Amino acid sequence: MGFEYDVFVRVCLVEMYVKVELVDYALQLFDESPERNKVESVLLWNVVINGCCKFGRVSKALALFEEMPERNIGSWNSLISGLLRNGEVEKAMEVFDGMMTDEKNVVTWTTMIHGLTLNGLHQKGLDLFFKMVDEGVKPNGLTVVSALSACARTGALEAGRKIRDSITNSGLHLNVAVGNALLDMYAKCGYIESASLVFSGLKEKDIRTWSIMIWGWAIHGHVDKALRCFEQMRSTGIKPDGVSVLAVLTGCSHAGRVDQGLQIFDGMRREWSIEPTMKHYAVVVDLLGRAGRFDEALKFIENMPLEPDYVIWGALFSACRAHKNIEMAKVASEKLLQLEPKHAGGHVFLSNVYAGAGRWDDVERVRSSMKNKNVEKDPGWSSMEVDGQLHTFVAGDSAHTRKHEIYSKLEEIIMGAKQLGYMPETEWVLHNIDEEEKEGALGSHSEKLALAFGLISTGPGVLLTIVKNLRVCGDCHSLMKYISKMSQRVIVLRDIKRFHHFKDGVCSCKDYW
Structure with a gap:
């Protein structure tokens, strides 16, 4: 019907091919587009560049970016986002630094900060956040959430407090996402009482808000407060999900509350229609193992509807080592090595068992095996x-x-x-x-x-x-x-x-x- 010459239709077609993961068709349609060399075709270029980035074709995306007859802020932001998504941090920084100051908007800064934190460069993300503020760019909710997430991961409380001050000074609305990020930051930076104050002051609370608070109490060793928070959540009409149950189970495991933990686990399907995941099973193994109830833990693993994975056997091994149960630790270590022969953890676990028993020849054999297989232990x-x-x-x-x-x-x-x-x-x-x-x-x-x-x-x-x-x-x-x-x-x-x-x-x- 001749609609292929309609610019809007063509852009939507290219975007459709990108979304259904047929990027070669998107590029073919782009190459056939007679209007692609016109200034007003910038949206078409942005869509195809974003598509190339999405599927890891970074070189093609960069080449297209250089060929563009005209760029807008969306062009820069799409490329930066795509590069960061593919782990090309240095190239993303080059593009970002190559922009004029007045060309960068809040989305540009946020994209860069969020991408750095996703790539594990939390300190660089925080440095960029404070540079953004110094240059007078007002952060939005996602910027703040990304920066607070970096603080939470690194334990950077002082930086987190500065971000809290910037929220107050800028008049940014403390919505659920920002409130949750602030709550998570305080909990993970070791200030659980401050997290509790933030939690109490939040007008809007969703299931994630409650889960973060339960996790906070649990990992700080306050199992009674974690259990109480879990019950308060239920009393407000919010149905538990897998994350909130995992949080309260973790609290029970850390405190040795075996019977309470098992009761909550049994209630997942019966009361809340939640299908346990491998993580839930692993926490129960940890719960039983920490308490020295190894026969029950092994029987629990054998009766699991899921095939036990690396985390399950790792949980059992950790408990075995704490209780110096050498024989069962050997069984767990061998299972770990069967599942992931090139994972350093399994070799280190087995080496630790032999070392604990003074079997140094066996320790050396495992260490030599690691060297031969080019298996390296993650540095602490x-x-x-x-x-x-x-x-x-x-x-x-x-x-x-x-x-x-x-x-x-x-x-x-x-x-x-x-x-x-x-x-x-x-x-x-x-x-x-x-x-x-x-x-x-x-x-x-x-x-x-x-x-x-x-x-x-x-x-x-x-x-x-x-x-x-x-x-x-x-x-x-x-x-x-x-x-x-x-x-x-x-x-x-x-x-x-x-x-x-x-x-x-x-x-x-x-x-x-």
Whole structure:
């Protein structure tokens, strides 16, 4: 009927091909478009560039961008978004930096900040957010949510508070999304009471709001408050979903509330018509395993309607190691290696089991296998925010500008802790070396370096917050208790599993972790 010559119809056709994942047809139709070299065809170019980015054809997208007869702000934003979506961070930064200041709008800045955080560059995302504010660009809701998400992931409380101030000063409406992000930031930065205040002050609460608060109480070790929050949510007429149930189950697991946890799990299908996922099954395995109920845990795994995955056997192994159940730990480790032979965790788990039993030949065999298969263990790191700047440490770190002061302080506090009864728990060093060498290996763990840095960088009484990407080791956990008493400081440590609040020589987890 001749409608193919209608510009609007042609753009919609190209977009349709992109959406149904036929990008080659979209490019063919684009190439056949007689109007594509006209200035008014900018929308057509934007659609096809976005399509190329969506399917990873970055080089083609860049080439098209260079050929465009005319660009608008949508052209720049589409390309930047596509590059970031494909992990091309440096190219995205080049495009962003190549724009004139007055060419960038709030969407441009937000796209860049959101993309950086999605690529794990949280500090860069935060730096860009504050640069945006300094340049007088007013953030929108998505900008704030992205920046607060970066704070939550890195434990950057000071930056989060500045963002909260910018929300207040700009008059930005605290809608559900922004409120949830603020709540999540406080909870994940270790300030659960501040999160509770935000929660109480929110006029609008959705299922995610309640879930974040339940998670917050759970990972901070306040199981009774998590359970109470769960019941309050139900009393308001909001039906639990998989996330909220997972949160309250996690709280039960961390506190050893086995019967309550099992009752909630049993109610998922019966009361709320929620089909349990692998994550729910894994938490129940963790719940039973932490309590030392291994026969029940194994029977639970055998009766699962889903095929047990890596997370399930990993949960069982962690519990086995905590209770020194070597035989079942071997079974779990072998299952892990069968499921993912090239995943470092399975090899490390098995190596740890043998090391715990003093079977050093077997440890060496597993380590050699890792080398032969090019399997590498994820490096551990710990970070701490001081004066708005994030400082990150790895084990044995010698890169920090204050390294001499850090190691000197660390030696001082370890000696002081020993006088109070601290004994390095050398079983956490899984190598066949003598006790003196083991103590040296323990002394350079990343969380210890972060702690020493915090003590030399902040005044008396200042709360110290450390974020670790792996589970804290038992020796570091023990030392933190002694240091909290010696220094009269509250130390908050967030590891991959939960928060540990150390005060006056005691941890909030009550050593049940």
